[in-house]
Amino acid sequence: MSSDIAGRRFSDIVFDLFSNVTFTTGFMIVAAVAIIAVLADIISPYPPLEFVAEPLLPPSELHPFGTDDLGRDLFSMTLHGSRVSLMVGITAAVISTLVGIAVGLTSGIVRGVLDMFTMRVIDFLLSLPYLAIALAILSFLKPNMMIIIMIIVVLSWIPTAKVVRAHTFSIMESLYVEAAKAMGAGRFYIAIKHILPNVVPITLSSLVLNVRDAILFEASLSFLGLGDPSSVSWGTILFFARRAGAFAANVWWYIVPPGFMIMLTVLGFTLMAIGLDEVLNPRLKKTQ
Amino acid sequence: MSFASYILKKVSEAIITIFIAVTLAFFLFRFLPGDPTAVFLDVRLTPEAKLALQKQFGLDKPLYEQYFLFIYNLLQGNLGYSFAYRGMPVSELIFGPKLVNTLVLMGSGMVIGAVLSTILGLIVGWKRGSILDRFLTSASYALSSAPIFWIGLLVLLVLGSYLNLIPMGGTLSIDALYADPLTRALNYLHHLVGPLIVIVLYFLPIYMLYVRNTIVSLLGEPFVELLKAKGLSSKTIVIGHLSKYALLTSITLLAVQSPLLVTGAIITETVFGWNGIGLLLYESVLKSDYPVVQGIFIITIAIVVVANLLADIAYAYIDPRIRRG
Numbered sequence: 001m002s003s004d005i006a007g008r009r010f011s012d013i014v015f016d017l018f019s020n021v022t023f024t025t026g027f028m029i030v031a032a033v034a035i036i037a038v039l040a041d042i043i044s045p046y047p048p049l050e051f052v053a054e055p056l057l058p059p060s061e062l063h064p065f066g067t068d069d070l071g072r073d074l075f076s077m078t079l080h081g082s083r084v085s086l087m088v089g090i091t092a093a094v095i096s097t098l099v100g101i102a103v104g105l106t107s108g109i110v111r112g113v114l115d116m117f118t119m120r121v122i123d124f125l126l127s128l129p130y131l132a133i134a135l136a137i138l139s140f141l142k143p144n145m146m147i148i149i150m151i152i153v154v155l156s157w158i159p160t161a162k163v164v165r166a167h168t169f170s171i172m173e174s175l176y177v178e179a180a181k182a183m184g185a186g187r188f189y190i191a192i193k194h195i196l197p198n199v200v201p202i203t204l205s206s207l208v209l210n211v212r213d214a215i216l217f218e219a220s221l222s223f224l225g226l227g228d229p230s231s232v233s234w235g236t237i238l239f240f241a242r243r244a245g246a247f248a249a250n251v252w253w254y255i256v257p258p259g260f261m262i263m264l265t266v267l268g269f270t271l272m273a274i275g276l277d278e279v280l281n282p283r284l285k286k287t288q
Numbered sequence: 289m290s291f292a293s294y295i296l297k298k299v300s301e302a303i304i305t306i307f308i309a310v311t312l313a314f315f316l317f318r319f320l321p322g323d324p325t326a327v328f329l330d331v332r333l334t335p336e337a338k339l340a341l342q343k344q345f346g347l348d349k350p351l352y353e354q355y356f357l358f359i360y361n362l363l364q365g366n367l368g369y370s371f372a373y374r375g376m377p378v379s380e381l382i383f384g385p386k387l388v389n390t391l392v393l394m395g396s397g398m399v400i401g402a403v404l405s406t407i408l409g410l411i412v413g414w415k416r417g418s419i420l421d422r423f424l425t426s427a428s429y430a431l432s433s434a435p436i437f438w439i440g441l442l443v444l445l446v447l448g449s450y451l452n453l454i455p456m457g458g459t460l461s462i463d464a465l466y467a468d469p470l471t472r473a474l475n476y477l478h479h480l481v482g483p484l485i486v487i488v489l490y491f492l493p494i495y496m497l498y499v500r501n502t503i504v505s506l507l508g509e510p511f512v513e514l515l516k517a518k519g520l521s522s523k524t525i526v527i528g529h530l531s532k533y534a535l536l537t538s539i540t541l542l543a544v545q546s547p548l549l550v551t552g553a554i555i556t557e558t559v560f561g562w563n564g565i566g567l568l569l570y571e572s573v574l575k576s577d578y579p580v581v582q583g584i585f586i587i588t589i590a591i592v593v594v595a596n597l598l599a600d601i602a603y604a605y606i607d608p609r610i611r612r613g
Contacts, residue, residue: 124305127596129550129588132569136316136585139573216435220555223437224570238438242559247444248456255445259438267433 013201016279023275029268033261037082044076048232059253066253068237069244077237078257084233085265088145088218092152093210097203099153100160105199107161108168109191115165122158130155131220138226145228148221152214160206164199171195205276212269219262234258294604302597309589314358317582318351330371341369367586368579372572378583382565389459390553390564393480397487398549402542405492406534409499413534414526416504425500428493436552440486440559447482454482457561483560490552495541502537503530539603546595550588 017023036043045062046052051071059066065074107118134151141147171177171194180190221227222235223242237258241247246254329338329347342348345368346357361367367378412421431439447453455461455478464475506512515525553566561567565584572580604610 124308127305127547127589127593128309129547129592131551131554132585132588135554135569135573136313136581139576139578139581140317219435220437220551223435223555224558226573235435238441242441247441248449250445250449252445255438255441259435259441262438263430263434266435267430270429270433 013279017275020275020279022271022278026268026271026273026275029264030272033082033265033268034086036079037086040079040083044073044079046073046076048072048076048080056249056251056254065257066251068240068254069246074237074253074257077232078234078261081232081234081237081258082261082265084145084222084228084231084236085215085218085262088149088152088233089211089215092149092156092214092218093207095149096153096157096210096214097160097207099157100206101164101196101199101203103157104161104164105168105191105195108165108172109187109195118161118165122161125155125158128155130217134217134221135224135226138221143221143226143228145231148218148228152217156210156213156217160203160210163202163206167199167202168195171198201280205273205280208269208273208276212266212273215262215269216266234262291604291608294610295601298597298600302593305593306590309593310359310362310586311355313582313585313589314355317578318354330369330375332371333375337375362586367583370572370577370580372575372577372580378579381568381580382583382587386564386568389562390557390566393483393487393556393562393564394549394553396480397484397552398491398542400484401488401491402495402538404488405495406499406531406538408492409496409537410503410526410531410534412496413500413503413507414522414530416500416507421500425497428497431489432493432497436486436490437555437559439489440483440556443482443485444559447485455479457482457559459561459563479560479562483556483562486556486559487552490548490556494545495538498541499534499537502533506530506533536603536606539599539606542595542599546592546599549595550592 018027040048049072052073053063053067053071055067055069055071057063057067057071063073063075065078068074068077103118107115133155137151138147172190177190177194180194185193218227218233219235219238222233223239225239225243227233227236227239235258238255241251241254241258244251244254246252329341333341344357344366345361346354349357365379367382369375370378370381373381408424412418412424415421443454444456448456457479459476459479460472461475461479464472467475512525512529515529520528550566553564554570555566556562557564557566558570565588569581569584569588571577572584600610
């Protein structure tokens, strides 16, 4: 079972994915950003946080994105910003997807009171304004990367849990689970052996969407000056830009590149998720 | 289930949700690190004022008694007193001009965004595959990927700084503060333009894509084939029949995404210095003005829950099948 996804072999799926233009475009964007993040130290012409030139120099050959109000090289800062965004985004998304799988699977198998309770909690959390809660928490805690990742996880495991729960329900009804039960398999055995392998591929697009949302959330917090102060993300650069009044002084090069990188990265993950959905849930194709 | 009992069920659910949120707020603000009385007691208060507050909220009593006092005070509309605004009651601070400013911005932004997206979604859904459809769909994906604060900064940079069309922030200019009402109103609207554009651009792409996909999925339905076969013009089918579904989609989205309103308000108001609740929350976080943060926390959740409730009721009114579920 483990190498099959809805009756298709893993290698076929990979082939289908890369024949899908939407997924491939998204993948290439994300791959490019990932390469930038890995090689940031090598490609950057200057250390990102050192004062290397006159403040607010417009883009030139020496400084492709110009310099900020403290004379730091914005090109190097933007390259390094990809690290924080990807690291926070991917770590938070992986953890919240795992939490979502665990909650959804347990709730879908145990059912009864536990399931009712979980659904109530989920409905409640869905009606909460996330950013307001994050701000309330950060009014007490000094932000660092761990706390930001934890806040994102607490607020973002829900969509995955819902998807996994729904699929667990439908797989529990299938004949081969009936057969396994008839042969005396326990609920735990069925969950690990039969349900998990079928559910994991479905969570792939949730995972990708979680990365996207986490990147946007981290960027928002950093833009509000509530990010990890020891690292510079794209949101942080825009926080500096706003604080320096770049938007009122026509310093466009301070504002355009970091925001564009956020948009590009988020778009890359969105396209990947759409492609994954098209390939793994072919019924959706018709409406696209 | 009758419509009345459906409403009753939804209202009681909403009340329970708000109650849980209030409880959560109470414990969240008391268990986080630091002095629990810090939520109410400003260090700069005189000893007598401290004592009076301690008595009002029972800060020297056990936690459960504090909790009941907290609920009691809340029901009286007493959310404590702001530190940063020199002892001003939190409720007065929230339910004043700031809330009006936020409602004006978010209300008009949402209505314009919903109307525009319904119209655009209907058109591109009907003309799916056309150049216009491809362009607007791609643009929507790009736009919905852009962080809202960046769009705000770009609007300020281009419309405010380069083209000098909008003010660089705030809600009223200083010289308009004491002008006649008409000048004041115009000045206010002029300040509204920038943040309003951002809020519309925030909602437009997501809503448009949803409406478009709803319409596209309907196009294969037999009833649309029948309408075409009857010889009805595209205009009649789209306006007379499909627009209802588009409207339904928009209302559902309002319900599902009402928490987004809060995010939109906090960020847009901060970028433009728009004097609303979102900006107040942000400033209170920076100033550690806990009573205000706690008050806004409770009020925003209440607003979101009530908005959801209204959307649920509107939805059930339009589509009677919902009441059975």
